[in-house]
Amino acid sequence: MQGLRIFSGVDSVKMELWVDSVYTSLDLRARVGQLIMPIIYPRVTDTELLLARLKKEQWGGILFQKGMLADQRTLTIRLQQASPTPLLIALDGEWGLYMRLKDAPQYPRNRGLGDAGDLKLIEAYGAEVARQCQLMGIHINFAPVVDVNINPKNPVIGSRSFGTSPQHVAACALAYARGLEMGGVLSVAKHFPGHGDTHEDSHKTLPIVSASKARMKAVELFPFKEYFASGFGGVMTAHLSVPSYDASGRASSLSKPITTTLLREEMGFRGLVFTDALEMKGAQTGAVSSVAVAALKAGNDILLGPAQPAQALDEILEAQARGELTDDEIEEKCRRVLSFKYALILCKAKGGVEAEVVKDKIWTPEEAQLRARLQQAAKATTTDIDPTARTKAMRMKQVKAKSGKR
Structure with a gap:
């Protein structure tokens, strides 16, 4: 993993010995299990069910969804204790833990901070999110968003993007990623090869990006190129149809020309490749017998959120x-995942705390000061708005107008 920041200071000889030892201890089912990351809701009442699922399905990691800090921390501890191989714990935290955990501190969305343009503040923000992740036992953050939001009708990216200029988006995203990875948390750039110029939502359908290769290299791919050149370690493939790179109409997450030829070979990415959630409609629109198999054949390492993880494993x-x-394809991916586990888990100081105190450890006076600075920086902008909330507000306004209310 030469050149990747997250492996800086890692003893490669010791890592290879550990990876060899663990890999040879796993049977084929467990090796495939390392490539699957289900989405789990952190409800403590489901602990026994989750432990049974973990034993059967042998996941390589978990993305926790909505919940509360203490509940997720409790489940993380229990599941890590039960797993023969350390689990990679992921966060979908584009604007911090609050995006999924509602008793965590709330920060501005990316566009407000992008408009403010204070790169040192954004890096400090990434470092604070990494500190909170370490307390929670989280190793991966599915951030930053490096999509260039050049389509004002985009229904899903909007204020999740740092802006409309590829150079500015790249600068802001790299600052956030530096903060995360300096804090020992893997950053994951998304959504490759670029979701900024769509007028449809890949959660609901398969959007088409009709741009030429030349335009994509200049706009959509530019922040990814800068991110890869800077040695950051993760990327997420999107469910998009991109005819200029794959005329078949297959989703980019399931496309070998995009996920292997473009991402790995032409752009030289050496890190860990995650799919976007495979339960999304954008991944379900193609004529493939198994989305999970197609995603691995395309070149992804980790299958995020299959609708039926046990079925995906069997397929x-x-x-x-x-x-x-x-066997070679499965071995290469499994060994890559294990290498990241060594760097992110075994080589890092244990920062996780007990569930009873995790909230107090996160909400500190220093965190409050940084939060105030971030909110002040974004305050002058009017773009720090959830596109979904904007749509709801417009609908409410229309309803009130029809009823004569204001």
């Missing part, structure tokens, strides 16, 4: 048995 094993996926 991959069946594909391997009939030679559609080779």
Whole structure:
């Protein structure tokens, strides 16, 4: 993993010995399990059910969804204790833990901070999010968003983007990623190859990006190029149809020309490749027998959020048995995942705290001071608005207008 920041200071010889030891201890089912990351809601009442699922499905990691700080921390501890191989714990925290955990501190959205343009403040913000992640036992943040929001009708990116200029988006995203990875948390740039110029939502359908290769290289791909050149370690593939790179109409997350040829070979990305959630409609629109198998064949390392993780595991094993996926392909991906586990978990000082105190450890006077600075920086902008909330507000305004109310 030469050149990746997250491996700086990691003893490569010791890492390889550990990876070899763990890999040889796993049977084929467990090796495939390392490539699957289900989405889990952190409800303590579901602990026994989740422990049973973990034993059967042998996940490589977990993305926790909506919940509360103490509940997620409690489940993380229990599941880590039960897992033979350390679990990668991920956060979908574009604007911090609050995006998923509603008793965490709330920060401005990216566009407000992008408009303010204080890169040192954005880096400090990333470092604070990393500190909170470490307390929670979180190793990966699915951030920053590096989409360039050049389509004002985009229904899903909007204020999640740092702006409309590829150079400015890149500068802000790199600052946030530096803060995260200096704090020992893997950053994940999304949504490759660029979701900023769509007028549809990949949660609901398969959007089309009709730009030429030349335009994509200048706009959509520019922040990703800068991110890769800076040695950051994660990327998320989007569910987009991009005819200029794959005329088949297949989603980019399931496309070998995009996920392997463009991402790995042409752009030289050496890190960990995650799909966007495979339960999204954008991943379900193609004529493939198994989305999970197609995503691995395309070049992804980790399958995020399959609708049925146990079924995905069985489909991959069946594909391997009939030679559609080779042993070498599975081994390469599994070893890459294990290498990141060594760097992110075994080589980091244990920063996690008990569930009873995690909220107090997160809400500190220093955190409050930084939060105030971030809110002040974004205060002068009018773009720090959730596009969904904006749509709801417009609908409410229309309803009130029709009823004569203001």
